[in-house]
Amino acid sequence: MHPTVACLSKASRRALTPKRGSKHFYKGTRQAQLPGGHRTGAPGEFMGRGRYRLIDEKVRVFVGPPADEINNSELKPYVHTGVRLSAEQRRDQMYLMPVLPGTKVKQWRYLREKEERAVRMGLVVSSGEKAEEIEVKEESPSQVGRSPSVMEWLKSSFASERVSR
Template identity: 55%
Template structure:
């Protein structure tokens, strides 16, 4: 049976997808869409055998002002690249971290409640003591069967 003219006209009002058009029509995901006047285009061309050839005139070149002009400018970064924290500032930012940094044993002890967050992390036991205690400690209960099963 041949579709009616009314049915065909409704189909023509729908937006065109990449499946409806020629092989060259590609809409993409529109994630990187830019306004046409801001688009710079690709820096080269695809070759016949699957390669890519750069065209020197189309390669983007970014020109920065001279360093003397940047250093003498009134615009400065919020934090200088060579800023150092004093010991008091380090204690404010990182108050009670363990000497060697956080590790799995320490986080496991925190989870089990053996060490509180307010304790001094520097006075935390060695990893051997934690391993001996964790072997004798009761196992963490696993979640029961789900209600969906």
């Protein structure tokens, strides 16, 4: 008996991964294959029985600015715990989060979309105004595309939701 042609073809072979290779086979992130680069490849070798020895000549070295220059810089990778967001910044942060079912974020996104629709339709809303101070721009109904009664209804529903927030 002999194996079928499909078993012997290259199409049936699975990709060679580090898990399927021997202990010397390591793909990594392919950064070791930089053409003609200095200190490329694995930074050591396996010694057997799960031991790995680093070779100093192969260890990658990264050059950066001095530590005091980093500490004195205004650019920081993290935000200090004492920094507080304003209400508007906190609201904008909530809109950047993904919508999860059963959370308030979905409701907040709905309110933001409604607010943007109201601004497009002619309602002027700034962050410092109260809900009672919302003004309607002077535009004819033909420009807006809606009757004045719909505009008044939208203004009243929008104002009531702004008060409830």
